[in-house]
Amino acid sequence: MSITLVLIIITVAISYYSFQNTSMQYKLMMNPVRITEDKQWYRLISSGFVHSNWTHLGFNMFTFFFFGRLVERIFIALKGEAGIFYFIGFYILAIILSDLPSLFKHRGNPRYNSLGASGGVSAMVFSSILFFPTNDICLYGFICIPGFILGVLYLIYSYMKGKNMSDNVNHDAHIYGAIFGLVFSVIMEPGVLQSFVAEIANWRPFS
16 A cells, blocks of 8 residues: 555544544644644644545545655655655655744734645645656646646646635645645755756647
């Protein structure tokens, strides 16, 4: 069984339990005041394993299933058996670091809460884009766009939504998760940046 699938099972189990127990869900959320004042640092990790509803959970885990397995195989190919530990560390660090900007931004707001694996999932998506930039990513099964183009559009969308703050989604976590995914992948395999540029330079939209 892949580590990706194990993480999905754990996330679904914890999220399902939190659906039935809202007080537990609150205890696991990323709440800046509870973290900074009460030193509940565990929330930076636990928040990535709880979700607001089945749609939120399903979308994140569906995306993680496809991109996580790909990145897991890449890391194992690069690092051998140690790649498994790199992969787990990558996912956990992405969840933590993608939430830090929101932690500092809302550190005085006790009503601010954030939850979901979006930061970690975003890191997986952008890591895969870095290694395979011109491979198509299909939205809803039929709208297929090269990864590097979709990545740019996704960052623009997340930035605009985060700036407007018109919903309750932590779009900043998407952006910082994506950035971390790119940086971590380059540190792991510096040569990927050159191949990324070369592949995009040779890309032809109608070839």
